[in-house]
Amino acid sequence: MTVAGTEGRRSNRRGMATRENMLDAALRSLASGDPGAVSASRIAKEIGATWGAVKYQFGDVDGFWAAVLHHSAQRRGDIPATVTAVGAPLDTRVAAIIDTLYDGLTSHHSRAIENLRAALPSDRTELERLFPRTAAELSSWGDTWLLACQHAFADLDVDPRRVREVAAFIPGAMRGIVSERQLGSYYDPDEAKRGLTNAIVAYLEQSQQR
Known part of the structure; x- marks a missing residue:
């Protein structure tokens, strides 16, 4: 495997990890019940990310909330x-x-x-x-x-x-x-x-x- 290919895979893993961290942070923040927690920029700051990083991962705030919902759906219990x-x-x-x-x-x-x-x-x-x-x-x-x-x-x-x-x-x-x-x-x-x-x-x- 080429060095470029290895670096690309590492970069992709880092990107996925960042995305997962943002979504987990969003659920933790939203679960507080604080209406002010419904802020993508605030959630980004809580994990040391920027609004630019959020836009890079999700496109816009609509994409971010859609991803949060999907992330939650993947973790909810199914009917036995x-x-x-x-x-x-x-x-x-x-x-x-x-x-x-x-x-x-x-x-x-x-x-x-x-x-x-x-x-x-x-x-x-x-x-x-x-x-x-x-x-x-x-x-x-x-x-x-x-x-x-x-x-x-x-x-x-x-x-x-x-x-x-x-x-x-x-x-x-x-x-x-x-x-x-x-x-x-x-x-x-x-x-x-x-x-x-x-x-x-x-x-x-x-x-x-x-």
């Missing part, structure tokens, strides 16, 4: 394989999905993403106009989640429309349960999860009986 095991009962599958979401939403990665999303435009059209790559990454999360839910119940005789409805409301319902826990609610989150699981199971079972 046991959920889709042939013969697994409906209630076991739903409970596993609920537990997986709960664990994910109580992680520091989730706190980081919530902080980032709170600083982004809430209007979808405005988000897509100002941060098209970030919006596309968020949209892909929804698509991936829906496919995961459809796969989880694919071998069961349940109404696909109801699966879509369940996939649509579970994230919001789970955020509510997690929020109650974080605010110091007197409600038992485990009891809330069981109640939600039972409600979803009953709803999906009704479609099996038709």
